[in-house]
Amino acid sequence: MFEEPSKSLDEPTTSTDDSKKDYGTNKCMQILCTRSLLCSAIYFALAYFIQGITDIASGFVNLPLQTILKDRLHLSPSQMGTFFFTCTVTWSIKPLYGILSDFVPICGYHRLIYLLVTTAINLCAWIALYFAPTEYNYLLIFCVLAAFSLAFNDVLIDALMISIGRPLALIGTLQGIQQTSAKLAATISQIPAGILASNSVSFQYNQTLNNNNNTLKNIKQNSDLNKYIFLIAAACPIILFFATLITVRERRRKLNKNNFTQTWSILSGIFQYKRFWIIAIFLFIYSASPQIKTALFYYQRDKLHFNPFYVSILNTLYNGCGILSALLYLSIFSHYPTKRVLRIAIVMRIFAVASYLFAIDKMTSICVAIITGFCSEITNLAILHLAAKSCPKNIEGTLFALFVSCVNFGAATGDWLGSIIYQYLGFIALIIIAIIWIGTTILVTCHINEHGINSTPDDDDEIDDKYHYYNVIEKQIQTIENEDSDDKETNCSSG
Template sequence: MLIHSSGLSKVKDSVIKKILLGNEPKPELMAILVVYFVQGILGLARLAISFFLKDELHLSPVEVSVLLGIVALPWMIKPLFGFISDGLPIFGYRRRPYLVLSGILGAAAWVSLSTLAYSTWVATIAIALSSLSVAFSDVIVDSLVVERARVESQAQVGSLQSLCWGTTALGGLITAYFSGLLLEYFSTRTVFLVTAIFPLIISLVAWFIHETPVNKDIQQQPDQTHPLTITTQIKQLGQAFTQKAIWIPTAFIFIWQSTPSGEAAFFYFFTNELHFAPEFLGRVHLVTNLASLIGIWIFQSYFKSVSFRIICGWSIVISAALRMTMLVLVTHTNRALGIDDHWFSLGDSLILAIMGQIAFMPIMVLAARICPLGIEATLFSLLMSIFNLGGAISKEIGAIIMHWLGITDTNFDTLWILVIITNVLALLPLLFLNFLSDTEETNIKTFPANSVNN
């Protein structure tokens, strides 16, 4: 009986480890995954925000695009959060207290959006604070993930990033359909109030993060008399970016993410022109989140050893070509072909989401692996900030093009031109592809925590 129980236990542990892509199911890892999971669950309010800005605040597509660029600001200053966490410990701890506070801030932001946001400025501040909450907690867990990703074997390369982003996609998958269904029965403000519950989960799981107080660190490591100062970290970052293996991939990713987006205009087209109901848009989100999981599985199974340059090149070309199919929808050609708007939109979203995730995963893997030893967390957060800055610039350039084309909440006559412009410009990074060499970890210098060149 004992042998039988032992055998079942081994099988169970083996299955769990396989689900975790070879990572040990330790409490700290599970807490990290819960934080990523909650980030996905917060997609529950994504549609509610879009309908809130459109129907209650009566903003135009251009105004929505500008606002979304503004509220993304916390994601562009992530290194600052890293500096704060590293340089200003709370009761001697650099990680757990900030996760707790992030969860509380997120809950407060969603409650205020539900009860106080009756003007554009108040709504902008509330959404920005919710964004700040997620961005800060993301910096904390990203730093923990990067420290572990640095020591992955070649056979496990990208497994931890795949697991984390898969967990986020799973959270988004679970709430995707309900993000639209709830709006069929409840107001946007009620959805915001429900969403306020989830950030508090981050505050709870933060206590499972293993952390030694700063004062004990100092006692155990007499050669390091104080945690890294902000000045020291900035010097190390400057040294890191003198390496081609770091700044060239970073510049390429920034250019790639900065190409203009017409996302806000498409949302208005779907709801005001095609009259897609919130419940159907929830289905679209369900499909795209499921497709993201499929994309992660495809990357992990077939493409994790393929060079970054090859995946990026083909992803850019194929994605731009597929997005051009939006012309069929905005010109209503699909109706002439006997294809319903709903089915066309679902199929298009499915394929694009898979391609997008396959292209996104190597960016995350590369960003983690080009971080030199000694400044992993700080540099990774900076790389992600540059990535998010590109996304914000993409929205702002998209807003300028929408304004130039005269696209409004009811006028979509020139939407087909926006589709062509955005997809042609999406090919721009191909001009810089030859500058992107395969980055080898051995070509990257390390920066011991207690030594900086002056």
């Protein structure tokens, strides 16, 4: 990626001639005109493009997998919600992946080897899904393995992104590039996914008409055709594996037990700050509002009688407008104050959820897909940007993973709650409860500043401290770095 092998994607150098150029507020031009940044941005875009394809919850695999669970295994909405909740729980323990990669290098590498290993595990999971029988237990085990490897990989990519983006104030821009790439992948993959899912439904219908040998043969062919989604998904980690080998350069570092102890002390000290807990709780509660995803699939299939192919068209429109939403955030909202963007995002999400009340036929569903898609990534990126800005350096992999885990666990919980509410109370009740839930979270934005949550009168040791906990932790890290430097100089002089 860089001309000098010693330069690391994880440790960017900002002293090059390109990085000294003044590009004003045009951050996209800064990336395009700086070769190292451009290479980094391309790699991040590729990684998120592959994530958009292989994500079980929203990618190419999602619609055919939902069809298998509903039409072949006959799961109820709450049972399907439980299945996806179990899979996405692996995204809710991302801090463990961050701690492991930040503190325990493999062969001296904190990022590179982990990236290669998790990518290989992801490949094995998709191949196993292709060859394993189409049964609930097999699907659950290998889908959890695929989700785990993708979540671990996501932590590593985000850590690289923050370490590069923060010194140049490009976090919001790089996040916009990543999310745009993921939405693009989800958009172009929906129609092929809908074709595979529609074939599954048509064969299932043939099964109900007769039960002769020809039909059983067709069902066997359908099973093989349906599982091609897993084989196609397996090609993605292969591409990412070689892209990582070519692109990522990282300096080898020895495991320093003293540094581990000191950094862990800093990390554990963060939990003493009430502002940190307010940020984490806000991210969880906001994301845990009852989700429409699983409930919408059953509503479209059972109430509106849409076939999977038409559902894929709606998903394509939704994700396509999500691309426009991410680009809008990238060009405009990424430069706005955090508080203003969050308030806009919450209002847009309320409006998007309320629009589902008008989805009563094919035409209105198209309009709703466009509206909700256009609002989707602005709300998502606003939350991610808040989380990224609240991460001190050197432990950004762990802390950002912790914040995003609150978002992921909240979203998984919200989808599970939404499927239960839909099954027992209906679609309209789900929409109303979701609107009320989201609306109450706008009150928290009164305490948001550029680094997270503002001071509160009962913050004990921080009452008279003008700094956010972010700055306090930064000072502690700088103190430790200075102490380590002094110790090294003392040892050298004594030697």
